[in-house]
Amino acid sequence: MTNEPTIRSVISRQLERKGYSLHSFSHRSGINRGTLSAILNGNPPKPISIGQLDLITEALEQPIGRYYPLYIEECIDxxxxxxxxxxxxxxxxxxxxxxxxxxxxxxxxxxxxxxxxxxxxxxxxxxxxxxxxxxxxxxxxxxxxxxxxxxxxxxxxxxxxxxxxxxxxxxxxxxxxxxxxxxRNRLPEDLQLDGLLHLANAYYTLQKWSYVVRFAEELQTLARRIYETSRKTASANPYHELHCERHLVVYYGQGYLLKGSALEHQGRYGEALACVAEYANLSWFEGLNETGWKEVGKFKVWARANRYNLEILNGNEAILPEYIDFLKEHPYEVLPSLRIIVEAANLNGFLIDDVLKEFPVNTDLYNQFPNYYVSAVNKDRYLDLNYQLAMYLLREQKIAEGLEKLIYALKYAVAQKNKEFFMKMVPLFEQYRSFVSSEQLKEYEVLMGEVLKGAEMDLGTHADL
Incomplete structure (x- = not known):
């Protein structure tokens, strides 16, 4: 037997305390007097609807939800x-x-x-x-x-x-x-498309390149199967039964784009170039509507940018002027492309000071087109860009500027809890510790203290599990 008050006993006490009769409270709440009587005095009592409870609560000048914990018994009685x-x-x-x-x-x-x-x-x-x-x-x-x-x-x-x-x-x-x-493979096919795309993007931001390749290939296979099946229906809109977030052409193209990007990060440039060819011209894709054609146009631009990327990563410095003109024409490509240009400069030892003057690396670069690419992917690119730029500046003996950029990148990696980049940057900082100013050293030590504190908290949490 419980001594806890029931919702009816609480409401009745409130009516008595405030001096309301059933007649006066019926007028105040807008609930029929007979209904109120059946709710409060019936045997058995009439169930209270959630709408009636809200009316009663409001009439008693209590916040909506005040009696919800008691109402649970009304639902599970x-x-x-x-x-x-x-x-x-x-x-x-x-x-x-x-x-x-x-x-x-x-x-x-x-x-x-x-x-x-x-x-x-x-x-x-x-x-x-x-x-x-x-x-x-x-x-x-x-x-x-x-x-x-x-x-x-x-x-x-x-x-x-x-x-x-x-x-x-x-x-x-x-x-x-x-x-x-x-x-992932137990989902309906339309959700499976979205699931594989977001899974591949998640592993992309985590730099798990073999996983990106695996899920990108699964995405290619699924998108092609759905496309071939849809074509056989000979429907005016072959994809009308799909309830996915994007046009089907996006999943097909992204399968090759993500795989190519992962291969590029693994240094497998020839294989990456073959992937670029697969999404460079998707105008053959049947069933394209206005949205679909816009997506095809995006893939065409991305293919051109990624060809430039692969050329410059291979050391073709002569293509830079042409690449810069392309970026001026397509400014939303600056963030992903500038990251590659700085990385290529580090790999191949050429100078890009003029490029950095043309496209300054600052937060505006990240915020300019926040919805054009997946937000998490953009954050990963922005982090990598700052890390690559720190290495470039240090290589060019711009030590103070390079260390400043490195500390900024470290802070960003810690904020994103990105261990992969963090583990790359700490040894680089230690390599140049003798050049660090007292102010920079203080910033670094405060940051390491935060990391240590966070690690201890994580250990404590796991110990409690």
């Missing part, structure tokens, strides 16, 4: 809770941000697997409405309690969580990608 009332309650909780109540309800429902379809459906509804934080609670519940590991709703839930968890934290992104990876 028997062995067979009213599903419609449960759904209305949880959607309302999501609307006003009462996520703790959602967690309580889900923990109560988890014992009965028959509720998983409803839980998943609510998660999907909230996801479509843009209420991602609340939706995540429903997807997490599916992931925890779904016993059929090959179920489609489990795969979709894992995919949604993967997408929602991607952010600026490289370590977190790696965990999210690793966790989602086994479920």
């Amino acid at each position: 028997s062995g067979h809770p009213n599903r419609r009332r449960l759904k209305s309650f949880m959607l309302r909780c999501a609307e006003i941000g009462e996520l703790a109540c959602i967690e309580q309800v889900l923990s109560r429902l988890a014992e009965d697997l028959s509720y998983l379809p409803m839980i998943f459906a609510i998660g999907e509804e909230l996801y479509e409405e843009g209420r991602r934080e609340a939706a995540g609670l429903f997807y997490q519940s599916v992931c925890e309690y779904e016993k059929y590991q090959h179920s489609e709703r489990l795969a979709i839930s894992q995919y949604r969580l993967f997408r929602m968890n991607l952010g600026d934290d490289a370590e977190s992104n790696l965990r999210s990608a690793t966790w989602f990876e086994p479920y």
